[in-house]
Amino acid sequence: MSIDSPDLLRNRYGASRHEHRIGPRGWIGIVLAVTLLTAVFAGWVVLARQSAPTFKDIGFEVVSEARATADFELTKRPEDVVTCAVQALNQEYAVVGWAEVTVGSVPEDRLSDAGTSSHRAAVRTTNLATTAVVDSCWVEG
Numbered sequence: 001m002s003i004d005s006p007d008l009l010r011n012r013y014g015a016s017r018h019e020h021r022i023g024p025r026g027w028i029g030i031v032l033a034v035t036l037l038t039a040v041f042a043g044w045v046v047l048a049r050q051s052a053p054t055f056k057d058i059g060f061e062v063v064s065e066a067r068a069t070a071d072f073e074l075t076k077r078p079e080d081v082v083t084c085a086v087q088a089l090n091q092e093y094a095v096v097g098w099a100e101v102t103v104g105s106v107p108e109d110r111l112s113d114a115g116t117s118s119h120r121a122a123v124r125t126t127n128l129a130t131t132a133v134v135d136s137c138w139v140e141g
Contacts, residue, residue, distance in 0.1 A: 053082045053137045058118070060132040068123050070132035074103055075116040076139075084137040086121040088129035097125035097132070102140070 022030070053076040061069045068088040076082045081104045088097030099121055106117040123132050 051077060051080075051139070053080065053084075053139060055084060055134045055137050057133050062129050062132075065128045066125055068097060068125055068129040068132040070121045070123065070134060071118065072121070072134045073116050073118050074137065075114060076103070076137075078105060078111075078115065081140040082137050083140055084119075084121070085135040086123055086132060087135045088123045088125045088132040090128065091130050096127050096129050097123040099123045 053074060055075070056073045058071040058073055060071065063069060070086045070088075072084070072086075074082065074084065081102065083100050083102045086099045086101060087095050090096045101119065101121045103117070103119060110117050121132075121134075123129070
């Protein structure tokens with residue numbers, strides 16, 4: 001046996017990269033695994049979006065130099081407790097006031113068919129605001 005014998009080299013250094021090719025069954029398994037992971041991720045995204053609260057700014061009022069209000073609609077599942085962050089902005093869009101409003105269960109007479117309810121949030125400001133809007137909403141705990 002010579003020093004360059006393939007068996008000697010394979011025993012000493014392991015198989016070459018060319019000997020570890022993936023066969024057709026291996027590729028089918030990889031494609032199926034990737035497809036399954038993609039489907040699970042897509043389902044998770046859809047379910048997360050369905051349970052997430054949504055909001056719509058309706059209006060605002062600048063009450064004084066130290067106070068503004070924001071009117072908004074909130075759509076959520078009846079059992080969820082949701083907190084919404086409301087911010088007041090000045091003419092340069094800098095935040096001059098911030099408040100968090102927590103909404104628990106809402107009486108049936110205040111709900112629309114889609115589970116939407118209207119709310120007003122008061123925001124104390126450090127100086128004159130020109131608008132007040134909902135920044136974000138999330139489900140508590």
